[in-house]
Amino acid sequence: MSTPGPSSFRPIFLLPLVVFAAVAVYFLFGLQLDSRKLPSALIGLPTPAFALPPLAGAPPAPGVSGTIPGLAAEDFKGQVSLVNVFASWCGPCLVEHPFFMRLAETTPIPIVAINYKDKPENAAAWLRRFGNPYRRIGADEDGRVGIDWGVYGVPETFVVDGQGTIRFKHVGPVTEAAMRDDILPCIENLRNGRDCS
Amino acid sequence: MIVEIGHFALVLALCVSLVQGTLPLIGAARGDLAWMETARPSAVVQFGLVALAFLTLFHAFIYSDFSVALVASHSHSLQPTIYKISAVWGNHEGSMVLWVFILALFGAAIAIFGGNLPASLRSRVLAVQGLVGFGFLLFIIVTSNPFLRLDPPALEGANLNPLLQDPGLAFHPPFLYLGYVGFSTAFSFAVAALIEGRVDPAWARWVRPWTLAAWCALTVGIAMGSWWAYYELGWGGWWFWDPVENASFMPWIVGTALLHTAIVVEKRDSMKTWTILLSILTFSLSLIGTFLVRSGVLTSVHAFATDPGRGLFILMLLVVAIGGSLTLYAWRAPMLKGGGLFAPISREGALVLNNLLLTTAFATVFLGTLYPLFLDVLGGSKVSVGPPYFNATFLPLTTPVAVAMVVGPMLAWKRGDLAGALQRLWLAFVAVAVTVVGTIIVMGDKSILAALAMGLAAWVAVGVAVELAERLRLFRAPLGEVWRRARQLPRASYGMSIAHFGVAVFIAGVTASSAWRVEVIATARPGDTLTLADYDFRFLGVRGGDGPNYSYDRGFFEVSRQGQPVALMTPEKRAYIVQSQPTTEAAIHTTFFSDLYAVLGDADGSGSWTVRLYYNPLVPWIWIGCVIMAAGGMVSLSDRRLRIGVPVRRRREPVAAAEATA
Structure with a gap:
């Protein structure tokens, strides 16, 4: 075994270690980004300007007969709405889906949707199979509008007030508790002219 | 009861791995042979214990023991037996046991077949392997215990994810893990060499078969995954540049670079520090891949159920394993003595070019995969990086690899004759011209780029054939002479030709299926x-x-x-x-x-x-090409010189050793 002296140290050999250290720091911070608690940078701001075409073949929703229209920024004017970002390829979307169905069947709260990075035929089939709670659906096939909304991963759910301002954001599937403790109180408060929380 | 035996075996394996990771290192530092020799039995025992734990898990799944939480949440009594078996690794906990099982398998294989390695190197290699095993066994036992019981037991299981109930995917993880966990051997050899302070051609000969075996398995594993995506996801595509796909692809790219540069160490005693770095890097990328898939820092269609606690644990393992080995590298690598010099135009030069291009290509994939995370951490907007980026960066970097791949083997070591090599490749140039013109005529002139890519495939295929014919002196020497040469040509040469031919088939498949679908x-x-x-x-x-x-x-x-x-x-x-x-x-x-x-x-x-x-x-042809590449690796693996022990036996005999140094 040879152990030459320390004189042979060369800084360039530190480079891999330095690069790894930088990557590891990113990983550490990446771990702490709990996306569920991350406040959206868009809260308190108007919704991005957008206009999405309707989802071809979408089945009717409770209280809406005929074809389901698309979704645009102007559609939020006048009443508090719930915006759900979903996709047929997204497993967790199926988990939260019954909550929206129940909400659509039992309350007048308008629920609208952005169908994110999905094939229209898949999305329409998904809605036919599991039910359609959405009064308006914007088909965001390439995900451009989703990026403007700061969509991080599907599903995501927003509360938008009657002036078209985003007031609340929930990342991940909506749970019973989130619906009861956050989303419904927020909608109720906004309807009564108060702040979201 | 059987499940508890498995749990107990896993805990025992943890203790044994600690012994394997410490005593031999101390023994090697002190020159105490008895302590060094604890490495081999403990590696074998550790493997036996992990295998026992793995088997009890199989038992629980096959007999649908729904009192085990893991079985209840990932299996179902109606599930066909084959999917009860694949459900063992179709979840986070079980797949970690598979991970450690393969790690221990390679450790035991080195212990059993490495009889001719010098005792100090062998004990150090096994010790490093043991330490990695210790880290991951601890991870399983602390954060991801697969043997937890349910009380009361579930009446029925929740079924394996239907997408995973598929023959192509059932056996994709074992191959994938054989590949990227198999690269742990290169890592252990590299760290051991850094501790020893010595890298020589013999070291490269010991490392290469293990790396090659892992590389073959990884090639097959990635191909199976892509084939599955092709027929199961129903989109007709076969590669999506998804973070999880990239996690297995990055070790493959760097592993490919490592296979090539290890040849330079072996033949020319040169490029040592670079080879050591690639050995560390290849396995580090396997570790990073494991982290990315299981920590939830990147979202992906086929990520495991993620848990930040587990992520933090794996991150700590990464810091110890990668950070530790790179620190050792920064300290010890400068002491390694370089060997033979070479001109830029030479076989070595071609392999350096191969390495530069492959590592740059790897860097682009790495950046593309992690860019969303980097930006997110810096508080920027959320983006996803898609196929357009990867196609725009990866393809231009790998195209020259394919061009150079034909010329490199035609160059001599030390100083090559580029003009001569190109001249001897005239047939390949003809093949390119014919293919490009032919493609344009047949397919219409809309696809010039695709026609050029088909030309590239022809260049590689015919170039490989020309190179092989040159070696055999086909059409130049009498048939008897050709036959004699054909028999004497090392298997590694045939392996190279076969694997490179696989690349040609792969390029043709990729090009045609994307251009003329x-x-x-x-x-x-x-x-x-x-x-x-x-x-x-x-x-x-x-x-x-x-x-x-x-x-x-x-x-x-x-x-x-x-x-x-x-x-x-x-x-x-x-x-x-x-x-x-x-x-x-x-x-x-x-x-x-x-x-x-x-x-x-x-x-x-x-x-x-x-x-x-x-x-x-x-x-x-995409998958046929991958299988041909892996087959080339296997043929090369059967080369006499790479057969484990052969070069070593010579080394240990003092007379032969004296001859070698003379």
Whole structure:
């Protein structure tokens, strides 16, 4: 075994270690980004300007007969709405889906949707199979509008007030508790002219 | 009871791995042979214990023991036996046991077959292998115990994710893990060499077979995964640059670079520090891949159920393993003495070029995969990096690799003759010209780029043949002489030619299937005929039925070509009963030259069905190319010089050793 002296140290050999250290720091911070608690940078701001075409073949929703229209920024004017970002390829979307169905069947709260990075035929089939709670659906096939909304991963759910301002954001599937403790109180408060929380 | 035995075995394995990771290191530092020799039995015992734990897990799954939480949440009594088995690794906990099992397998293999390694190197290699095992066993036992019981037991299981109930995917993880966990051997050898302070051609000969075996398995594993994505996801694509795919692809790229640079160490005693770095890097990327897939820092379609606590634990393992080995590298690598010098135009020079391009290509994939995370951490907007980025950066970097791959082996070591090599490759130039012109004439002039890519495939295929013919002196020497040369040519040479030929087949497959694919999306009623390329698809209708744990709608298409019947294709839509999750089963009619690919969509309620039909030319060549590459690796592995022990035996005999140094 040879152990030459320390004189042979060369800084360039530190480079891999330095690069790894930088990557590891990113990983550490990446771990702490709990996306569920991350406040959206868009809260308190108007919704991005957008206009999405309707989802071809979408089945009717409770209280809406005929074809389901698309979704645009102007559609939020006048009443508090719930915006759900979903996709047929997204497993967790199926988990939260019954909550929206129940909400659509039992309350007048308008629920609208952005169908994110999905094939229209898949999305329409998904809605036919599991039910359609959405009064308006914007088909965001390439995900451009989703990026403007700061969509991080599907599903995501927003509360938008009657002036078209985003007031609340929930990342991940909506749970019973989130619906009861956050989303419904927020909608109720906004309807009564108060702040979201 | 059986499950508790498994749990106990895993804890014992943890203790044994600690012994394996410490005593031999101390022994080697002190020159105490008895302490060093603890490495071999402990590696074998550790493997036995992990294997026992793994087997008890199999037992629990096969007999549907729903008192085990893992079985209850990932299996179902109706599930066919093959998927009860694959459910063992179709979840986070079980796949970690598979991970450690393969790590221990390689450790035991080095202990058993490494009889001729110098004692100090062997004990250090096994100790490093033991330490990695210790870290991951601890991870399993602390954060991901697969043996937790349920009280009261579940009556029925929750089923394996239907997408995973597929023969192609059932055996994809074992191959994948054999590959990227197998790179742990290169890592252990590199760290051991840094501790020893010595890297020589013999070291490279010991490392290469292990790396090559892992590389072959990884090639097959990635190909299986891509094949699965092709036929199961029903999109007709075969590679999506998804973070999880990239996690297995990055070790493959760097591992490929390592295989090539290890040749330079072996033959020319040069490029040592670089080879050591690649050895560390290859396995580090396997570790980082494990972290990315399981920590939830990147979201992906096929990520495991993620948990930040587990992520933090793996991150700590990364910091110790990668940070530790790179610190050792910064300290010890400068002391390694460089060997032979070489001119830029030489075999070594070509291999340096290969390494530069491959590592740059790896860096682009790495950046693309992690860029969303980097930006997110810096508080920037959320983005996803998609195929356009990867295609725009990765392809231009790998194209020159394919060009150089033909020329490199024609150059001599130390100083090569580029003009001479190009001259001798005249046939390959002819092949390129013929292919490019031929492609443009046949396919129309819209696809110049695709025609050039087909030319590249021809360049590689014919170039490989020319190189082999040169070595055999085919058409120059009498047949007897050629035959003698053919028999004497080392298997490693044949292995290289076969693997490089696989690359040519792969390029042709990728090019043709992306440039000349034809697709039809239509609604069809029974009796309708759809035309795709020059095939006619007559839609006969749809019939429903039940499989073992799903119900299906099966469509029937009678396919004919100019009136001649070709096939009956039956794509399915399945609904798995337990999870009510739909899957598509594409029907694929494959010939050697193309695939017909049919997917059944949804009924519109009035008797029409959406159907998607694809004609994918040369798409089978993508996977055939990968299999040929892996086969080339296997042939090379059977080379006498790489057969474990052969070079070593010579080294240990003092007389031969003296000759070698003389």
